[in-house]
Amino acid sequence: KIHASAYHISDHPIKRKIYSFLHILAISLAGKSKMFLTMTFQWFLVFSVSIAVAAIDDDLIPSTLDGPFEPVTVPYDVSLRGNAVDLPDTDPRVRRCVEGFEPEQISVSLSVNYDSVWISWITGCSSESYLYYLLLCFWLAWLPLLESLAGEFQIGNNIKPLNPNTVASVVRYGRSRVPLTDEASGYSLVYNQLYPFEGLQNYTSGIIHHVRLTGLKPSTLYYYRCGDPSISAMSGIYHFRTMPVSGPRSYPNRIAVVGDLGLTYNTTDTIHNLKSNKPDLVLLVGDVSYANLYRTNGTGSDCYDCSFPETTIHETYQPRWDYWGRFMQSLISRTPIMVIEGNHEIEEQAGKQSFVAYRSRFAFPSEESKSSSPFYYSFNAGGIHFIMLGAYVDYSKSAKQYKWLERDLANVDRSMTPWLVAAWHPPWYNTYTAHYKEAECMRLEMEELLYSYGVDIVFNGHVHAYERSNRVYNYTLDPCGPVHITVGDGGNREKMAIEHADEAANCPEPSSTHDEDMGGFCATNFTSGPAAGKFCWDQQPDYSAFRESSFGHGILEVKNETWALWTWYRNQDSSGKVGDQVYIVRQPELCLGSIKLPKSSFADS
Ligand SMILES: [Fe+2]
Structure with missing residues (x-):
């Protein structure tokens, strides 16, 4: 070891x-x-x-073949916990920087294969609608609404949802900047966040557009403009690169993995560092804007559970989503981003609606991957098959999600996508006190299925710190279990998780670990190993290889069909220094058994 x-x-x-x-x-x-x-x-x-x-x-650089590793805890640097302060709405990076009906908050996300991507953006209403609102504002002498119309969203008591059909959803694209030879059309929508209670303000979004481009070539740079050409409201020219073709020797160079971003000054550091690593793809493992740390009047809080207990319904301040989309545009208008939902996306509102901003603002390959749900889906990036799972929708063996997962796993051809990577929000293997054993019900339902298909890596967020597990299955070290990596350290304003459940007096009361948004209560004492009969270990558990409370992001570089380099970068470090680094090595000849193996031999790996 x-x-x-x-x-x-x-x-x-x-x-x-x-x-x-x-x-x-x-x-x-x-x-x-x-x-x-x-x-x-x-x-x-x-x-x-x-x-x-x-x-x-x-x-x-160590590899998982050297493991299992002796557990390591890097001491917490107290100076890093400060400055978890959100960017104010006056920050130029969150202000609207386009005029008229030009697109903003532009982003690219992947469809199920290299040949298709989604382009998404937000615009205001048509000129006729705008004039109508302008007159209404003057009539009401209500300047706040008039100000809000300078952007695309409205917030207040007299909002009027825009008509999404008033602006077209068109992308012109091609392999050279001029001319952009191809054109695709999509659909548009608006969503509302409604709290019809005394003193609370309602929100209605700008017009959100999603257009799917098809027939793309692999590993190819495409230029595009989006908008409505009929009213001369097209964006500038952006570009993105498609994923490589799927195959055992074909991988994106670098995939960034990050979670629990929010929009603080730590978040901006994380994204700055992430950009400098020039990823080909960004995986965001839940908890995006943290709009639900704000009341509808824009007042913020540092803590979800302790905020606003007196209000009728847990409020959110939806303009924070627009701020997040504006800040992120410089990255995700050229680097595809794939998002899976976290608990901060639930955003319950009137009519028992939830996840409305999440579902509306992002495009997902739901139909393409046959899930028909924005809460779970799959896609390929070169020789990697990604499975994105929903922890806040039904995951039981009888539920649609589980049935879809069975079908999706059965259809994976490991000769084309040797790597199988799964991601969802709350970790199963977490040794911090925060969210300890919170996702046990999900683990008990799904772990065996993922293990039986040889999932190589699991990425999670939710816990605001970093942790990498040894290969583990059912709390037992297992050379064929996945490596579980928690990167909930994107930098949001709830600050870092610093306490470990195995330290004196930090083991939580079992009944307190329940999250009602995740279904039942399943957390029990360990039944085997050194902590048998106890709820927590009295030292860092053997399944935890490395943990540290620092903000940062990770980069996955798959080298071939059996070796991948995982690097965790901490925000406080200069270039050339890494927080954690390991080669994750697949052993298909040992682990895959009856699963369809790659046609090529493993001898050249
Ligand atoms: Fe979370």
Whole structure:
């Protein structure tokens, strides 16, 4: 067993020994031959070999074949917990920066394969509608509404939903900037967030457009403009690159994985660092805008559970979604983003509606992946099959989601997509006190099915910290279990999770671990292992390989059909330093059994 811990390239113990040895050797040689081995040559020698050592750096990165690892906890740096402050609505990065009916909040998301993507954006209403509202505002002498019409959404007591049919949804695209040879049309909608109670304000969105482009070539750069060409309201020219064709030797270079973003100054650091890694795809594992930490009058709170207990219904402030869409546009208008819902997307409103902003603002390959649901779906990115699961919709064995998952897994061809990666919001393997054993019901329903199909990696958010598990199944170390990685450390204003359930007095009362949004109560004591009969371990559990409370994001680089490099980048680090790094290695010959294996041999991996 070896330790996998945070280190700088030059901090690795093996490298330090090599440097020391070379330094002593060089000094010794210089002493024996003063004529030729000057101090200059001495340092030249050390420098040259340092470069050689750096070149073989990959050999020093641990792999899961070296595991299971002894658990590591990186001590919490208290100075990192501050500054979890949301960007105000005056920040230029969240202000509307287009005029008239030009598109804003533009984003790209994937369909089920490389040959199709979704383009989404938001606009205002048609000119006739705008004039109508303008007159209405003057008549009512109600300036706040007039101000809101400068953007696309309205918030107040006299909102009037826009007519989505007044503006067309058109994308012009092509493989060169000029001319954009192809055109596709889509659909548009508006949604409302309604709280018909005394003193609360209602919201209606701008017109949200979704257009699916088809017939695209793999690994190809496409340029596009979106909008309504009939009223000269088209966007500038953006571009995106399609995913590679599916196959055992074909992968996107880098996939960014991030969760629980919100829109604080920590979030902006996370996204800045994420952009610098130039990902080909972004996976957002739930909890997006944190609009539900605000009342409808725009007053915010740092805590969901303790906020606004006196109100009739838990409010949200939907303009925070628009701010988030504006801030993220520079990234997701060119890098596809795939989102799965978290608890902060529930946003219950009048009429028992929920998840309305989530469902309306993002496009999902639901029909394409035959789930017909925005809450669970699948897609391919090169030789990786991604399964996105819903933790806040029925996941029981008799539910639609489970039946769909069975069909989807059965149809995966591992010869074309050797890697199977699953993602959902609340982690099953979490050793922090926050949300400890909260998702046990879901784990008990679904873990066996995912294990039987050899899921390689599971990505989660929800816990505002970082944690990577050893390969595990049913709380038992298992070389064929997935590696579970929690990256709920995107930077939202609820601050970081810092307490561990295995530390003195931090083990939660079992009945307090229940989340009513997740269905029943299933958290029980361990039945085997060192913590048998107890609800918590009294040390970091063996299934937890590495944990640290810092903000950051991860990058997955699949190298071939059996090796993938996972790197966790912390916000406080400069380039060249990583928080956690490991090669995740598949062993299909050991683990897949009766599952359809790749046609090629594994000998060249
Ligand atoms: Fe969450």
